[in-house]
Amino acid sequence: MGKNILFEKKEGIGLIKFNRPDKLNALNYETLDELETLLKEIKEDKEIKVVIFTGAGEKAFVAGADINELSKLDPLKAKRLSLRGQRIFSEIENLEKPTIAAINGFALGGGCELALSCSIRIASTNAKIGQPEVKLGLIPGYGGTQRLARLIAKGHAMELILTGEMVSSEEALRIGIVNKVVPLEELMLVVESIAKKIIANGPLAVRLASEAINRGLNLSLEDGLILEANLFGLCFSSEDAKEGTSAFLEKRIPVFKGE
Ligand code: COA
Numbered sequence: 001m002g003k004n005i006l007f008e009k010k011e012g013i014g015l016i017k018f019n020r021p022d023k024l025n026a027l028n029y030e031t032l033d034e035l036e037t038l039l040k041e042i043k044e045d046k047e048i049k050v051v052i053f054t055g056a057g058e059k060a061f062v063a064g065a066d067i068n069e070l071s072k073l074d075p076l077k078a079k080r081l082s083l084r085g086q087r088i089f090s091e092i093e094n095l096e097k098p099t100i101a102a103i104n105g106f107a108l109g110g111g112c113e114l115a116l117s118c119s120i121r122i123a124s125t126n127a128k129i130g131q132p133e134v135k136l137g138l139i140p141g142y143g144g145t146q147r148l149a150r151l152i153a154k155g156h157a158m159e160l161i162l163t164g165e166m167v168s169s170e171e172a173l174r175i176g177i178v179n180k181v182v183p184l185e186e187l188m189l190v191v192e193s194i195a196k197k198i199i200a201n202g203p204l205a206v207r208l209a210s211e212a213i214n215r216g217l218n219l220s221l222e223d224g225l226i227l228e229a230n231l232f233g234l235c236f237s238s239e240d241a242k243e244g245t246s247a248f249l250e251k252r253i254p255v256f257k258g259e
Contacts, residue, residue: 004031061105061111090117098210110141131160145157205244
């Protein structure tokens with residue numbers, strides 16, 4: 001890809017690796033530009049079924065927005081940057097392909113917010129997660145105040161954001177930020193095995209299930225249930241729904257075509 005992000009594609013998986021290890025993979029403007037372009041390409045690429053995010057080096061996933069750049073912002077530029085980061089992370093959340101954050105070290109500020117916009121988060125034992133913006137006299141600006149409070153209990157979100165303290169991966173597991181904690185050397189294997197399980201399923205069903213959860217969370221229960229019924233109905237327009245149900249009844253493994 002560009003110089004700040006490495007990208008590779010194999011067996012239906014798109015692997016995005018933030019690659020500024022000497023700056024703990026902090027998200028500078030250039031990296032955001034590269035990420036935005038890459039996400040557009042991934043969206044159009046039918047061969048990619050699941051996207052994994054991780055960080056280069058053994059120390060960091062992403063240690064936040066680039067503080068050198070933040071230090072030079074005025075209010076209007078800061079608002080524009082916040083809206084841009086939010087838009088890019090919403091692109092990730094609504095990519096129509098499941099996304100997994102393989103958190104291999106520090107996931108702070110924008111790095112935590114990036115992970116929060118993914119469908120699933122798996123952390124290595126050495127990972128440290130937090131929203132330290134208040135320590136800089138700032139607040140999270142790439143969706144953290146909203147997504148963290150929706151993902152975990154409000155009190156835990158408040159504590160993380162108001163103290164600015166990092167938590168260990170075990171604590172992140174306990175309060176529900178991450179799904180699983182594994183040794184660093186097993187992280188990519190575990191994440192890829194989750195990706196492969198998702199890839200084996202009906203692609204349209206996977207996409208619509210994510211949409212039902214993501215969109216439904218922002219609706220009343222009543223409207224969310226209608227959304228679910230509509231998307232459930234839509235599944236029956238696919239060949240894959242016929243294949244999946246027939247294969248079960250015929251006691252064979254389904255072959256989904258994504259149609
Ligand atoms: N923006 C810009 N540079 C960053 C950065 C960030 N968010 N996070 C780390 N870096 C840089 C450091 O300035 C340092 O650069 P240098 O070698 O040119 O001095 C390099 O990455 C390594 O970081 P360092 O602080 O030396 O590593 P450490 O192991 O001592 O500490 C952290 C690790 C994560 C605790 C510390 O780097 C940190 O607090 N980073 C900022 C996290 C943050 O506030 N993020 C939210 C931003 S809104």
